Amino acid sequence: MNPIIEALNLSFRYSGEERWAIKSINLKIYPGEFVLITGPSGCGKTTLCRCFNGLIPHFYEGELKGILTVDGLNIAENKTCKLAQRVGMVFQNPENQLIMLSVEDEIAFGLENLNLPRDIIRERVDEVLSILGIEHLRHKFPYELSGGEQQKVAIAACLAMRPKILVLDEPTAHLDPLSSKVLFDTLSSIRKRLNLTIILVEHRLDMVASITDKVIVMDKGQIILQGRPREVFTNPIIKAIGIGVPKLILLYEDLLLNNLKLDFPPLNIDEAELLLRKLLSR
Amino acid sequence: MIIKLNYPVIVFEDVWFSYSDLEPILRGVNLRINEGEVIAILGENGAGKTTLIKHLNGLLKPTHGNVYIYGENTKNTSVAKLSKKVGIVFQNPDHQLFAETVEDEVSFALRNFNYPEHIISLRVEKILKMLDLWEYRKVSPFSLSGGERKRVAIASILSYDPSIIVMDEPTIGQDYAQKQKLSEIIRLLHIQGKTIIVVTHDIEFVCENFPKTIILSQGKVLAYDLTRNILTNFELLLKARLLPPQIPYLASRFDSIVSKNVLYVWEMRDELLRAIRR
């Protein structure tokens, strides 16, 4: 299978800055993967996201080196408006991405930009409202919605354009834990239903550890670790660079230090329960 | 932990609050908070947390009931006077940063309170050094990173040394290292004898930094107790629409084998070791 996103030695620095925001990034993301990107503040996660839909280098000026191909398109040669049909992007601040006076208009906005006929627009609006379970919000004014609802609308507005890839840059930063959990559950379910490739930037590793396929850890502009969640979270490097390791992994490691070995590092409560019961029965 | 006499510096007496003729946001809040306490306020979005803390320095006055700060009724005094004793750091530093240099920004409150210039420079130097911002003193606050701007906002309140320090959601958007730094600051302030109140929905952060917690739900205080008791009471957390922290939640699955009062990873490990040796 060919990767849907491929970066070869990708580097970028914003114009007027000396240091490189991202340096020599090499990665391959395959269709259908759920990828988590994490790292301390300032590590380049947001910069990398901006590359995925062409905001870099077309909206953010600077020096781009290396190659990034997204769904066959080279980002250096394709503007965001073209990439937008293949890559949807959801931003941190729920409010500042909703610009219309009703949810329905918001979702239709992207489709109007693409000059799609009215019946297609209607079909797609109905479709995404239903997929995300927000039909009841159709005529609401974005300002009146909760943060969690606003993010759902943002996701719906992206999905209406039928992208293959969805990128979310810290979408839960302004949400409370319950709304965050709802958002992650939503992502899991739409990913399967729509066969999406999802790229999520997150700090709250506890909640997303078990739903992702691949974790990419960045620090100071570079990728320092890539792999499956269980391998990455138990790698001592991530503590060294100041990432908050999920509590269950800390428990796993603590037990290990006391000569108690669980079969594998648990990523969620259910796994942890299973493994501990096995341990106790021995 | 420093123990002081039980002197209630913050008292809420049956406080109700609503804007004009809208639904009440606070519905009969009763609280007594003693000097030197370090307390977290937990609650879902819309529970009334921000409304509650705005009553601490008189930005809002109760529609019914009274709020007393160091014995003084907030209805009888001004926001500026109360702010001298109660420093509130709001959620978004970008809603307050305006000065040309970090130094000026941090001096703002001190100037408003008419401190003499030589005292101002001393205080500013002290607080900037404490928060690792001294190297940025002549720099524009707008050129700093998000985490640094947050620290400038905190510095601008700590500079005038209020006895009660309130922070509204200080952990939003912060990575692990920045939260550690915040924990350090809270610890330092506690040693100085300050009363500290932090509104947050970061349960793990509460677990690690606050001996006592208030749970607010739909404008009412559901509980005000030791953090340990609150975070292991899942019915309470459910009622307040909060998710329990990972370790106690895991412990609850092992009801008969492991003690219910487990909060930390090391406690869970000890309990498991105990259970195995049996």
Added chain:
Amino acid sequence: MSLNIVQGFKFNRNNTVLHGLDPRAKLIYIVSVLILSLIFSELYPMLILFISTIPLVIIAKAVNEWLKSMKGSFIIVLMIFILNYFLLPAENALSLSSSLALRFLTIISAFSIFFMTTYPENFARALIKLKVPYDYALAFTMALRFIPTLAKETQTIIDAQRSRGLELESGSFIIRIKRFTPILIPLFINSFRRAAQIAEAMESRAFGYSNKRSYFHELNFTLHDMLFTLLCIMLTGLGLYIKFYLGYNETLVLARPWP
């Protein structure tokens, strides 16, 4: 007190006949009211015009807000009345000042009806139908969209700065203006920041993809709109006829026994 004038302009989501009318038809209504209120300066026609707006307010189910807005206009209306009463020649003073005051109220009333019964989404759609370029109509929509956000942000900034000892109520006029700097600077900077984030989001949804765009919702002039517009035009025509062709005039009225 005077802020209550604003109450009469807030959109309410009642589903009445007036709400269903095309904004362009309602715009014609306002133009009619403006023309009629300006060509007549006599008391009785003014009174009739003012009273004619009331049934519309009732149909719009917005009586309470309308009353608040009338009450809020009271001070200005009083000022208009008093000023004119003392500045005009004695014999016409009373009726003329009353009619001028009424003119103000009538215009407020008509605009109020327009804003209360027009869906904000339809403003931009009406502009587009009136051949305003899309970008401007969009800017208008976005301005409306972000007004409450900006209002809330302003309040938050004021709260944060007051909590640092900023006093906005005391001091001379000049000092108070200077004190607004810590409010205005964060407001401006945040607005720029917000604008950048909004632009990013719009780009990410293919804004600028092509010069041609489709429109999900389109306003259509229905029979109701036609009839309403016709009615407005006819009444305006009638008014113009009475005023200029028949030479309706205050003195003429006073000379005859009434009615």
